[in-house]
Amino acid sequence: MKALIALEDGRIFEGTSFTGPGEAIGEVVFNTSMSGYQEVLTDPSYTGQIVTMSYPLIGNYGVNPEDMESAAVHPKAFLIKEYHATPSNHRSRATLAEFLQQHGVLGVEGFDTRALVKHLRTRGAMKGVVSTVDLDPASLVQRAKDSTGLIGQDMVKIVTCREPYGWADGRPVPGTDFTTAQPGIDQPLKVVAYDFGIKYNQLRILTELGCRVQVVPATTAAATVLAMNPDGIFLSNGPGDPEGIQGVVENVRALLGKKPIFGICLGHQILGLAYGGSTYKLKFGHRGGNQPVMDLTTGHVEITSQNHGFCVDMNSLDKEEVELTHINLNDNSVEGMRHRRHPAFSVQYHPEYAPGPHDARYLFERFIAMMRK
CATH class of the missing domain: 3.50.30.20 (Carbamoyl-phosphate synthase small subunit, N-terminal domain)
Structure with missing residues (x-):
């Protein structure tokens, strides 16, 4: 046809x-x-x-x-x-x-x-x-x-979950609640994951590393998340223009300094906006499993999986507050950053490696270590 x-x-x-x-x-x-x-x-x-x-x-x-x-x-x-x-x-x-x-x-x-x-x-x-x-x-x-295009559109509202859910036995579990401790049982680290378009492998890895995860809709209020008393907050990937998303940046800004935060892809861009910065649209984006990224804190180069069309503008951020940690070796665009005062870091690429490569899994372990401090 x-x-x-x-x-x-x-x-x-x-x-x-x-x-x-x-x-x-x-x-x-x-x-x-x-x-x-x-x-x-x-x-x-x-x-x-x-x-x-x-x-x-x-x-x-x-x-x-x-x-x-x-x-x-x-x-x-x-x-x-x-x-x-x-x-x-x-x-x-x-x-x-x-x-x-x-x-x-x-x-x-x-x-x-x-x-x-x-x-x-x-x-x-x-x-x-x-x-x-x-x-x-x-x-x-x-x-x-x-046609409308993606610039300025809120695409997250299309893909985010409508109700909170947990993750167990390799699948979503509707209505899971981890706010109540179980007497006599060692409690795993509790992570609230904002669903901006979350990928299952992010949840698989967090649970493999000993976390109990509660996924919440993208517009869940910061007060609601803090009332759950998590050990850390995860900001997922997602579609579209980060500056077009409604009711999210303010919530993330309100969480800064309250709990450790780890953001991936769109979650990274939302953190950039919460820090007071801006984003811009890349010419054709980075999509594939072979993007070279340098970790500026170690000098190591990792091959990464990526899928994004927007990028954080590092020049829009206060360098006294936010440190550039990773760059793309093809075009020197921002691939990672961390806050200097608050326990928050993020990367533009996908360390959950579905389907690969696996070079960046250490970032989940870094998040675990941050929550244990």
Whole structure:
């Protein structure tokens, strides 16, 4: 089934749908990972986006329940060079096409993804439309131009949980309450995790390291969190423009200095705003599993998994209050920071390594050590 991909600058690509008819409007971005497409698809940070994989062959190991990073598929559409319809993996429980169809997401193959990636690197991420229904290039380009885009939009309200939940036995547990200690039992560290679009592997790692986790909606008041008396507060990843999120930065600012705080990706950006700084949109963002980052506190270089289109402006922060701790070695953008007076630190990348690499797991252990002080 013929499909057209139209960008707001007029560029058109022609491919074939491998999931049936459909249409999607969103920001067109690319990911450079060679594996982990299921983790990409179930990452809430891709909400509102059309994802292009630069690696040419996708689908060859199928999908399975264990590799889900959330309960849903979040990109509006999935663009690849060549779809492999026959998975070869003992863990596979369904094909990629079946998975996308189940979640109502359009999949398109059979076009030059290298050309699209090169175009986005040159011109920047941009709004686009993918359709098997409307095959008029001029109409699609105009619709892309007229679409809302991500800047200034609150995408977190789409993906955050509606009610608090816990995490046990590798799955969400609705309504879990850790505020009451159990007599005679050693109590693990208690972590309140703000859900801005949280990935399951963050919860898996925290529990593996001995934490009891309570996930709360993005707009949960600081007073409500403090009343739970956690040992630490975790700020998750999430989609969209951090400056477009409503009712979050003020809560995080009110928590500074009260409890140890660890932020990842959007959580890192929200901390930057809570410190009094600002953020800006990157030209085409960092998305993939091969981004080199230097830890300035140790001089070590780690290869990291990343997925973000916005960045903290370090020049907008008070250097007497906030220290730059990590930088991206490709473009020197901010990848990590810590507060000099309060127990709070954050990174722009994803140390939960789903699907990899594993270089940055130490950051979770740093958070554990901070809570034990």
